[in-house]
Amino acid sequence: MAIVLEMKGITKQFPGVLANDNISLDVREGEIHALVGENGSGKSTLMSILYGLYQADKGEIYVRGKKVDISEPRVAINLKIGMVFQHFMLVEPLTVAENIVLGSELKRGPFLDYDQAVKEVERLSASYGLKIDPHAKIEDLSVGLHQRVEILKALYRGAEILILDEPTAVLTPQEVDDLMEVMRSLRENGTSIIFITHKIREVLAISDRVTVLRRGKKIGTKDTADTNAQDLAEMMVGREVLLRVEKTPAQPKEEVLQVNDLVVKDSRGSIRVNGASLSVRRGEILGIAGVEGNGQTELVEAIAGLMRPQSGQIMLSGKDITNWSPLRIKKAGLGYVPEDRHKRGLVLDYSIADNLILGLHADEPFCGVMGFHSRKAIMDNASKLVEKYDVRPPYPQQRAGALSGGNQQKVVVAREFNQDPELLICSQPTRGVDIGAIEFIHQQVVAQRDRGAAVLLVSAELDEILSLSDRVAVMYNGRIVAVLDREEADEQKLGYLMLGGSLEDYKAGGGNSHVG
Amino acid sequence: MWDIIKLLLNTTVFAATLRMATPLMFTAIGGIYSERSGVVNIGLEGMMLIGAFAAVAVSYFTGSAWLGFLGAILAGALMGFIHGVASIKYRANQVVSGTAINIFAGGLTVYLQRLIFNMAGVSPAVPRINDVTIPLISKIPWIGPIIGKQNPLVYLALLTVVISHIVIFKTVWGLRLRSVGEHPRAADSVGINVYKTRYVAVTISGALAGAGGAYLSIAHLSRFVEGMTAGRGFIALAAVIFGKWNPLGALGASLFFGYADALQMRLQEIGIPTQLVQMLPYILTMIALAGFIGRAVAPKASGEPYVKEG
Ligand SMILES: Nc1ncnc2c1ncn2[C@@H]1O[C@H](COP(=O)(O)OP(=O)(O)OP(=O)(O)O)[C@@H](O)[C@H]1O
Numbered sequence A: 001m002a003i004v005l006e007m008k009g010i011t012k013q014f015p016g017v018l019a020n021d022n023i024s025l026d027v028r029e030g031e032i033h034a035l036v037g038e039n040g041s042g043k044s045t046l047m048s049i050l051y052g053l054y055q056a057d058k059g060e061i062y063v064r065g066k067k068v069d070i071s072e073p074r075v076a077i078n079l080k081i082g083m084v085f086q087h088f089m090l091v092e093p094l095t096v097a098e099n100i101v102l103g104s105e106l107k108r109g110p111f112l113d114y115d116q117a118v119k120e121v122e123r124l125s126a127s128y129g130l131k132i133d134p135h136a137k138i139e140d141l142s143v144g145l146h147q148r149v150e151i152l153k154a155l156y157r158g159a160e161i162l163i164l165d166e167p168t169a170v171l172t173p174q175e176v177d178d179l180m181e182v183m184r185s186l187r188e189n190g191t192s193i194i195f196i197t198h199k200i201r202e203v204l205a206i207s208d209r210v211t212v213l214r215r216g217k218k219i220g221t222k223d224t225a226d227t228n229a230q231d232l233a234e235m236m237v238g239r240e241v242l243l244r245v246e247k248t249p250a251q252p253k254e255e256v257l258q259v260n261d262l263v264v265k266d267s268r269g270s271i272r273v274n275g276a277s278l279s280v281r282r283g284e285i286l287g288i289a290g291v292e293g294n295g296q297t298e299l300v301e302a303i304a305g306l307m308r309p310q311s312g313q314i315m316l317s318g319k320d321i322t323n324w325s326p327l328r329i330k331k332a333g334l335g336y337v338p339e340d341r342h343k344r345g346l347v348l349d350y351s352i353a354d355n356l357i358l359g360l361h362a363d364e365p366f367c368g369v370m371g372f373h374s375r376k377a378i379m380d381n382a383s384k385l386v387e388k389y390d391v392r393p394p395y396p397q398q399r400a401g402a403l404s405g406g407n408q409q410k411v412v413v414a415r416e417f418n419q420d421p422e423l424l425i426c427s428q429p430t431r432g433v434d435i436g437a438i439e440f441i442h443q444q445v446v447a448q449r450d451r452g453a454a455v456l457l458v459s460a461e462l463d464e465i466l467s468l469s470d471r472v473a474v475m476y477n478g479r480i481v482a483v484l485d486r487e488e489a490d491e492q493k494l495g496y497l498m499l500g501g502s503l504e505d506y507k508a509g510g511g512n513s514h515v516g
Numbered sequence B: 001m002w003d004i005i006k007l008l009l010n011t012t013v014f015a016a017t018l019r020m021a022t023p024l025m026f027t028a029i030g031g032i033y034s035e036r037s038g039v040v041n042i043g044l045e046g047m048m049l050i051g052a053f054a055a056v057a058v059s060y061f062t063g064s065a066w067l068g069f070l071g072a073i074l075a076g077a078l079m080g081f082i083h084g085v086a087s088i089k090y091r092a093n094q095v096v097s098g099t100a101i102n103i104f105a106g107g108l109t110v111y112l113q114r115l116i117f118n119m120a121g122v123s124p125a126v127p128r129i130n131d132v133t134i135p136l137i138s139k140i141p142w143i144g145p146i147i148g149k150q151n152p153l154v155y156l157a158l159l160t161v162v163i164s165h166i167v168i169f170k171t172v173w174g175l176r177l178r179s180v181g182e183h184p185r186a187a188d189s190v191g192i193n194v195y196k197t198r199y200v201a202v203t204i205s206g207a208l209a210g211a212g213g214a215y216l217s218i219a220h221l222s223r224f225v226e227g228m229t230a231g232r233g234f235i236a237l238a239a240v241i242f243g244k245w246n247p248l249g250a251l252g253a254s255l256f257f258g259y260a261d262a263l264q265m266r267l268q269e270i271g272i273p274t275q276l277v278q279m280l281p282y283i284l285t286m287i288a289l290a291g292f293i294g295r296a297v298a299p300k301a302s303g304e305p306y307v308k309e310g
């Protein structure tokens, strides 16, 4: 197969970080080339250079045999290179069709030919099986659909080399399957795809070759057929990685969290949690499985005091904490790793050290007499946690926003876990996090359980739910529809329940038929 | 009771409404271009004032009010461009830059006024843009007295609103403008020049504010009075928000504020304090911002300088 793209000796220095160190990569026509590596290993940087958003300090790029100078995205687009970014690049108040044609519009004089744009989107969406309403506004669509729009955007520009930067991180399992279908059909049409992911399962399932980066350097490229999960994990992390969670059976004690008949409405007034009840005991991990958007977020935010429940009751260690303020709930023993670390977990413009005392900022030893902060206490705390939780690079003074996604997550985890909470809520704790860090975070969750915390885990990843939980609750349509012991739960059964099937039907053999 | 209703629906009040709304329309539309591109323009007030002065100065020296109007547009555009350089190139805080322009404009116009005309407070009378009577329309009952005989700038302002609506929502440039103000990085990633788009938008913004100022000095009056904008730039800004960053919305808001303005003299006659009526635009803006009249959502990147990385 012909080589369509060659990057040679790409080097990129950011202040203090050598993000890409002499990396070479070649991509063949019609192949899916996986690009993997830990958080901060330089994947997004390398692809941003290819797309013209960053300029390499050194190195050359050849497209279809010709040396090119990609000084800005426009050049990449003309070379038929398309990119779907890790953080989507969509304009929320505009429609799907407007977003897709933006920058390469169909014109009638100075006017936008919107009808033609809609037709074009419909044509593309039909020929690749990417169903979408061209008139819908981006802000009204789910993340999975956003991604679809991004892919259509690249295809509309005639992309023959398509970069997908962590496209699966925010998708539900069903959406991941759909995406893989699309990727296969694109490959059949001769499109080359560079596919960035942290999930080894996906690499093995779909890629033809895989390139591994570690700390800015290329470790190697292999045919996917010649490798396996353990091998890839080791190449990525540079040591042996446990792909399973090691834990002893749970020793649950008394109930720490009780939620009774909780009803929560969102800001638009629609009911998101509709009479949910559950309990979590000291020394166990209760996992909540469910397709995203079935009320998990609101349930958790209500427990944390960030949303006000309509009715119902929340008890923490025997105290009724319903309608308490978030700070008061935190003081009563809640540790909370929120699903959106940017919105809820960190102040990106603060240093790592300051982020590590959020919520504790008014307490001893960080806050002394007269309300002045003790820099020394804050820095000591930071140095200790940065080391213990392996935040990289380990500079407490660094702005949190400059960390890679996985390392930002470690900062949140470090702060919340270090307070030895009675109740620990972890929402999507490993989203966008590399396998080394996943292993670490999982070990810490189990350690918290064994210390005696009650752990409530919410995850869209069934794998994560199944490997960590001692009991599994399934949430559907704002309700907890089933609670299973870990031994009773398997992927198929949970999948059935998550889509609205009932346990009785499943036992009656409904598990083999399809639920809609 | 009947008297009040007659007063509220009076054709002379409506005609005055249009006149009072005209400078607001020009300036608010200017504000929309700027804000839609992601640049907050607090400096509208100052740009108006400089436009008002430039109109009088050019009209004085050339003897042509229309050349004066052109001069106001150019002077406003220059101020807009300067605001652009400060906030786009040098990434200055846009509120600070705009405020600086307001203070600068106040000082500069007073200085030039005394330098050129050698008079304190007001300039001599200069040629003004005269009202026109539209033959057929002026004969229509009720409508005629309102829109049949007005200043040409009144019609031009209305035309500006309509054209801007089309430019912003129907043209390719308008689509790009909106994308730049909402998500500049996304616009950049599809090859749109964020900086250039913003420069063009703020410059247009200044030009229109200049036109708004010119209306005050060489259409409404025929001379420059120090500080004559008297907060209208801020009311225009309020109209931008109240009109939800839409030209037609801003038109509605300008007309409404103009109506309040036109009414206030009459209301005084029946004993309602003027100050109360003057507060109206601001109170309404706060209500709009608080979300009582649907959602008033600013362009997301408004006020944030764009920094290209790497
Ligand atoms: N604009 C920037 N300025 C400074 N440093 C940066 C910038 N972008 C990335 N870096 C640094 O460069 C390194 C590589 O980052 P990059 O985003 O390429 O990693 P990645 O492999 O995509 O990680 P992840 O899997 O978390 O997305 C990291 O250490 C990161 O902190």
Ligand SMILES: [Mg+2]
Residues within 6 Å of the ligand: A043, A044, A045, A086, A165
């Ligand atoms: Mg990345």
